[in-house]
Amino acid sequence: MKGLAFDVAHLLAGGLVLISFLLLYQTRLYALLNVFAAQAVVLSMSVAWQAYVQDANHLYVTALIAFAFKALIIPVALHRIIAELGIHRDVENVVGVGLTMLAGLALVALSEVVMLRVASEADALAREDLAFALSVVLLGMLMMVVRRNAVSMVVGFMSLENGLILAATGAKGMPLVVEISVAFSVLVALVVIGVFLFRITERFETVDAHALDRFRGDQR
């Protein structure tokens, strides 16, 4: 049983990292959302598995929140926003896909090296969970850096958050996990509402120096 518990947790956490890579090279917004929904499904399975293994019933709540909110509500809402704002074209990456993937590999290697060395005394399950979680967090940050489009930045942030939830549920017996996941959901909901209300479609970056001056309030 111990072996199975470990293997399944490992499989699901590894699945999250894999999907983070899939997110990195999606060039169409709708596909990006579908992949993100898949990641949320894997996350909720992973959390539910932890709940079962650790015999921690409150984690089922977190799993349910992850599933309902991030696999269903948010992707559907973002689909509608994209249709409404008319931005369902290809995503512009600041950096090329090949380079992004290489950077992603480097980040995963970094987090494995750091976490496996650092947490050598912690038990194997928690240690590998943390290493995977840090990879997902770093890949999410990478995605926020290389994308220009506000919707894909939001998706990057949410996948970063998936990594955090993975870490929090992997830390056995950690209190306040449910509260923290609720607090994060509020945050994400507000970002999505913000994108919709203010029609933020691009990161406010432009090569037009005059526009930059205006944004900085430093115009002469």
Place this chain on the structure above:
Amino acid sequence: MTGLPNAAIVILALPAATAAMLAMLPSYRLSAALNVASAFVTFLASVSLLAAPPPPGAYILVDDLNVVFIVLNTFVGFTASVFSATYIAHEIETGRLTPTHLRFYHAMYQFLLFSMNLALVANNIGLMWVAIELATLTTVLMVGIYRTPESIEAAWKYFILGSVGVALALFGTILVYMAARPVVGEGVQGMLWTTLIDHAPAFEPQLLNLAFVLLLLGYGTKVGLAPLHAWLPDAHAEGPTPISAVLSGLLLNVALYAVLRFKLLLDANARAIAPGPLMVTLGLVSVVFAAFMLYGRRDVKRMFAYSSIEHMGVIVFAFGVGGPLANFAALLHMAMHSLTKSAIFYTVGQIAQVKGTQQMADIRGLTVTHPLLGWSLVFGVFAIVGLPPMGVFMSEFLIVSSTFERAPWLALPLAFGLLIALGALILRLQGMAFGAPTGSTEPAKASAAPIIAHFALVLMAGVYLPSPLVTWFQHVAGMLR
């Protein structure tokens, strides 16, 4: 407890209840009055914490370190509410805000005070994280309240950077729990300050190191340390001025407090890395970077936002240097900076209202057109750049001299940064205060009382610090090592 309610509960429950009430009150005059009254009672309750701190509980901890932050927080929260009451009436007249916005604004103001107080008194690192996240969200909403493209951009930038910072801090928090779990066992004990600090020497040092780096970067984003500061100038410049004052004077301190708490954990563990050098580096980079950035500014609120980055850099640097004297000076500097900078923002907010612009090029000759505001600005700038006899001079002098004592080569770049900043601010001040007068000569409507009260305290601290206060600060500085 006896008949009196626990003061720590009051400083949480009162702002939360007021926020709920303000969300329903339609009249903005009444809301503003209620806002001031509630902030004042909260301040009184926090002062009573000095006399009778409640015993540490599972969620609430009031000790000698955070009580300094709490009193400062509620005091500036109160004076900012007084300023806000008069400031906001003018915004209604000019049509920049509608009564519906104001209802939202007042409710958010009290909610912000609640979440900051919660972050300060939380005994649980998870609860503290949730509180700081709530404070971030609240300020994001308030920064974007004018709904101009610039303010929405500022809010969005703050949101994204703040969220990433908060996310990193959560990862760090989880790692602290992981480090504590083998020692203190599973469950809530692994997240209580009081337990963590007692058992810190036995924690696994490498996990703790990684946790501190993540926490320093995460909460450091909220402190506004360079190179993580990008949100700060926009958020200060585009939001309503009372919020700029609260951001600079209080929210940065709250994030700093979080960093300090985790620094204590690392200090207690002999095998972990020393947190000092990391803080010294980030602090110095912030001071020197912000000092140079001050020169190119044309927007007055943005300039003082960079000055806040500089001063937070000085404070983090001093805490990083460590030792009783530097810690004492850092705490003093934190208090002085909060008081001075928020008073400067009160002044600048009124100036921007009477002149109708935040561009320094269009603000000229204030000492002629608005003597009170003009001379307040002169006094504020002199105080913030650290000219004697004001309080900031004393704390900066102590920081530089204690650095000379412990690490002389570090004092040079610090003093260099401070001088560069002094030059920039004095340069800009000349035109604004003494240039040929331009623009409206209409008298200012907002109250000058909060400005005068803050400056009086800053001046008094520079000339004479009461000895009980000195003993108190020294005691806290001793706690920090």
